[in-house]
Amino acid sequence: MNKSTIHKTNSFYWDTQGNDFLRAIVLPLYGAYISEEKCQLFGDVSGKKLLEIGCGNGHSLQYQGERKASELWAVDISEKQLEKAAQHLKACGLSAKLICSPMEEECGIPVDYFDFVYSIYAIGWTTDLEGTFGRIASYLKKDGVFIFSWSHPIHRCVASENNKFVFQKSYFDESWCSLSLDEGELTLSDRKLSTYVNALAKAGFVIEQMIEQSDDEIIQLRNDNSDLAKRAQMIPVTFVIKARKL
Numbered sequence: 001m002n003k004s005t006i007h008k009t010n011s012f013y014w015d016t017q018g019n020d021f022l023r024a025i026v027l028p029l030y031g032a033y034i035s036e037e038k039c040q041l042f043g044d045v046s047g048k049k050l051l052e053i054g055c056g057n058g059h060s061l062q063y064q065g066e067r068k069a070s071e072l073w074a075v076d077i078s079e080k081q082l083e084k085a086a087q088h089l090k091a092c093g094l095s096a097k098l099i100c101s102p103m104e105e106e107c108g109i110p111v112d113y114f115d116f117v118y119s120i121y122a123i124g125w126t127t128d129l130e131g132t133f134g135r136i137a138s139y140l141k142k143d144g145v146f147i148f149s150w151s152h153p154i155h156r157c158v159a160s161e162n163n164k165f166v167f168q169k170s171y172f173d174e175s176w177c178s179l180s181l182d183e184g185e186l187t188l189s190d191r192k193l194s195t196y197v198n199a200l201a202k203a204g205f206v207i208e209q210m211i212e213q214s215d216d217e218i219i220q221l222r223n224d225n226s227d228l229a230k231r232a233q234m235i236p237v238t239f240v241i242k243a244r245k246l
Helices: 003-016 059-066 079-091 129-139 193-202 216-221 227-232
Strands: 029-031 049-053 071-076 097-100 114-120 140-151 158-161 164-167 176-181 184-189 205-211 238-245
Touching (some): 003 079, 029 238, 049 129, 059 071, 129 140, 129 193, 193 205, 193 238
Parallel strands (some): 049 071, 071 097
Antiparallel strands (some): 140 238, 158 164, 176 184
């Protein structure tokens, strides 16, 4: 694995393709069928300092700004996504400190400063999970909260064949792979849940809550009969973890 190559590949995709193919997942949704409105993981953020890891187009920052967060910060690997985020926030009458950098690297984010660090479907892009969690812990105040969501690792192990779900790869395979999407390419690794849990523990976090079940109400309200909805009723497609810095 060459970290520089992975960063170059993934930042180029987000710069050129953005969310044209991969639909943006933004708060109040943590994933297709899990919502902050139902889970209430953040609670009241008014007057709090928040940092988003992988902010994309800025819509999750808007959500937090409208809930009266006192400061909004964000880091993203894509210059183009940050430009979109800045434009979107300005149109909403909001502002944020936006930093272009891989999440794994030192980029001038203050330490012992934030009440919340969060990441919506972005943390899985890191090439150094333990290092990233260590940095996030350093950004947080004591007892600060880290909340993140990502594709559930079992989800990409399963394929649909003849109206049945069958395993197409090993859950234990964490090797990096390239994905061809529309006209672009991305590189990622499917990490086990235990890999995330152990990395959090090593960084000094205690897990307060983990969510992996889909919300049936969301599926029903959308009248969703898609393949993804059928999966979500049988296996987790998203997981969310709320952890606190000791």
